[in-house]
Amino acid sequence: MKGIVFTVFIEYAEATFGGLVSEQMISSCDLSTGGAYTAVGTYDHREIVQMIVKLSELTDREVPELLKSFGFHLFGKLSAGYPELIANVNDSFELVSIIENHIHVEVRKLYPDASLPSFSHEFTGPDELHLLYESERGLADLAEGLLMGCFDHFGEEVVLEREDLSPGDGTRVAFKMRRVPG
Numbered sequence: 212m213k214g215i216v217f218t219v220f221i222e223y224a225e226a227t228f229g230g231l232v233s234e235q236m237i238s239s240c241d242l243s244t245g246g247a248y249t250a251v252g253t254y255d256h257r258e259i260v261q262m263i264v265k266l267s268e269l270t271d272r273e274v275p276e277l278l279k280s281f282g283f284h285l286f287g288k289l290s291a292g293y294p295e296l297i298a299n300v301n302d303s304f305e306l307v308s309i310i311e312n313h314i315h316v317e318v319r320k321l322y323p324d325a326s327l328p329s330f331s332h333e334f335t336g337p338d339e340l341h342l343l344y345e346s347e348r349g350l351a352d353l354a355e356g357l358l359m360g361c362f363d364h365f366g367e368e369v370v371l372e373r374e375d376l377s378p379g380d381g382t383r384v385a386f387k388m389r390r391v392p393g
């Protein structure tokens with residue numbers, strides 16, 4: 212997993228739970244870098260999972276809740292960090308529909324070693340979009356948080372439902388989104 216996700220995660224932990232908690236989280240995990248990630252490096256994604264599990268113990272929050280809240284935060288950082296990737300996008304459903312064939316394609320050009328999930332989508336009505344997330348890393352909670360961050364970015368109200376199609380490990384998850392016209 213790319214270092215940018217790690218650096219934003221550590222920033223998120225610090226900003227949300229304070230420097231002490233974030234230091235405790237780092238020092239009690241077995242990390243290849245000792246917690247010193249660089250944005251352009253690539254690291255084992257299990258290190259971020261290890262840190263989230265530790266953060267959950269330290270803060271008494273559930274892991275899925277932490278992943279979603281981190282995903283929400285991450286969307287803001289990614290969209291601000293790569294403004295050209297979403298410059299001509301007008302609404303959240305348009306953005307969601309171009310993740311697979313545009314956004315993550317550009318990410319792959321920037322970082323050829325990126326480990327990206329696979330998405331397929333279908334519009335089932337003018338205000339209804341279905342999205343299928345597939346990834347062996349099982350980060351559907353992170354995907355859900357990113358989606359919520361995306362709706363927030365465009366100031367839209369979207370009702371999100373999800374169904375885990377995998378044996379409970381979040382590797383294949385269907386999201387159904389219904390936009391509440393504003």
Ligand code: HEM
Nearest residue numbers: 212213289293318325326327328346348350354357358361
């Ligand atoms: C709602 C929009 C988006 C969703 C749902 C989404 C979803 C995801 C998920 C779930 C991952 C984790 C990898 C995995 O699950 O296998 C990921 C990785 C990533 N995404 Fe997206 N993404 C979105 C938008 C963006 C945007 C706007 C950028 C801007 C550059 C971006 C850049 C990246 C990068 C750099 C990674 C890390 C790749 C790696 O770790 O090797 N994504 N994305």
